[in-house]
Amino acid sequence: MNLGPHADFIVAAYAVTVFVVAAMVAWVVLDYSAQRRILGDLEERGVTRRSQHKDSR
Amino acid sequence: MAVIDLANPTRFLTLVNRVLPWLAALTIVLFAFGLTRAMSAPDDYQQGATVKIMFLHVPAAWLSMMGWGLMSVAALGTLVWRHPLADVAGKAAAPIGAAFTFICLVTGSLWGRPTWGTYWVWDARLTSVLVLFLLYLGVLALYWTAEDPGRGSRAAAVLTLVGAVNIPIIKFSVDWWNTLHQPASILRMGGSAIDPSILWPLLIMAVAFTLLFFALHLAAMRNEILRRRVRSMRIIQAQEVRA
Numbered sequence: 001m002n003l004g005p006h007a008d009f010i011v012a013a014y015a016v017t018v019f020v021v022a023a024m025v026a027w028v029v030l031d032y033s034a035q036r037r038i039l040g041d042l043e044e045r046g047v048t049r050r051s052q053h054k055d056s057r
Numbered sequence: 058m059a060v061i062d063l064a065n066p067t068r069f070l071t072l073v074n075r076v077l078p079w080l081a082a083l084t085i086v087l088f089a090f091g092l093t094r095a096m097s098a099p100d101d102y103q104q105g106a107t108v109k110i111m112f113l114h115v116p117a118a119w120l121s122m123m124g125w126g127l128m129s130v131a132a133l134g135t136l137v138w139r140h141p142l143a144d145v146a147g148k149a150a151a152p153i154g155a156a157f158t159f160i161c162l163v164t165g166s167l168w169g170r171p172t173w174g175t176y177w178v179w180d181a182r183l184t185s186v187l188v189l190f191l192l193y194l195g196v197l198a199l200y201w202t203a204e205d206p207g208r209g210s211r212a213a214a215v216l217t218l219v220g221a222v223n224i225p226i227i228k229f230s231v232d233w234w235n236t237l238h239q240p241a242s243i244l245r246m247g248g249s250a251i252d253p254s255i256l257w258p259l260l261i262m263a264v265a266f267t268l269l270f271f272a273l274h275l276a277a278m279r280n281e282i283l284r285r286r287v288r289s290m291r292i293i294q295a296q297e298v299r300a
Contacts, residue, residue, distance in 0.1 A: 006171040028276040035283035
């Protein structure tokens with residue numbers, strides 16, 4: 001595949017897009033595991049949400 | 058499951074956990090197909106191989122506007138019906154929309170240099186998209202810095218609805234003003250002006266990017282619901298300690 005005389009601009013555009021998309025994917029994946037971990041810690045300490053209080057009544 | 062049931066965050070989480078792996082897999086398959094078609098598409102007779110930047114720039118531009126449209130609907134849900142899931146949807150869409158607007162601006166700039174001879178001009182299309190990016194940053198600032206999340210959400214919803222005025226300005230800027238940016242060549246009266254050999258890879262990439270947007274949005278909404286649960290549990294924990 002020949003990208004011609006402006007190959008640098010094409011490669012840069014794809015590189016920026018891949019970087020931004022990878023950053024977004026990493027953000028949602030890492031944030032999910034962080035929230036799950038914190039929720040797990042709180043539940044281990046016996047903290048429950050109000051709706052869970054209602055369910056247990 | 059009825060559609061109205063999805064307004065319940067717990068049921069929504071169940072649906073997201075079920076749908077997200079399939080959506081992510083479909084997105085990857087479509088990107089693989091779209092990129093293969095995009096890389097084998099012929100060069101443009103005027104722009105040469107730089108037309109390959111279009112396969113990123115145009116979907117990112119569409120999604121930057123779709124993201125704001127989605128946030129505007131969510132803002133109505135927040136202000137009119139005060140539904141918490143609407144606020145979750147708006148907050149989760151803001152960083153994703155901002156990222157796609159950033160991709161649109163950077164790839165457009167990198168396409169503009171070899172095509173127009175400049176990275177940037179203050180024409181109506183480019184400026185209105187830059188305004189959209191700044192509006193996204195403004196909404197994010199309101200969400201992330203408000204001491205009271207409820208007030209922050211309502212302020213962000215108001216800014217979102219005010220900023221929605223910018224969407225038709227972006228769309229029609231190339232018709233209303235004399236711009237360096239070309240007029241619409243895909244969605245226009247009389248059909249697309251693009252040859253099918255380039256149009257089809259573009260449409261496949263657009264669908265792939267749209268699925269990526271929705272996959273990221275669902276994942277971000279799930280994270281936001283969990284974050285709010287953490288917040289409410291910490292408040293309960295603090296109240297129990299005080300009592």
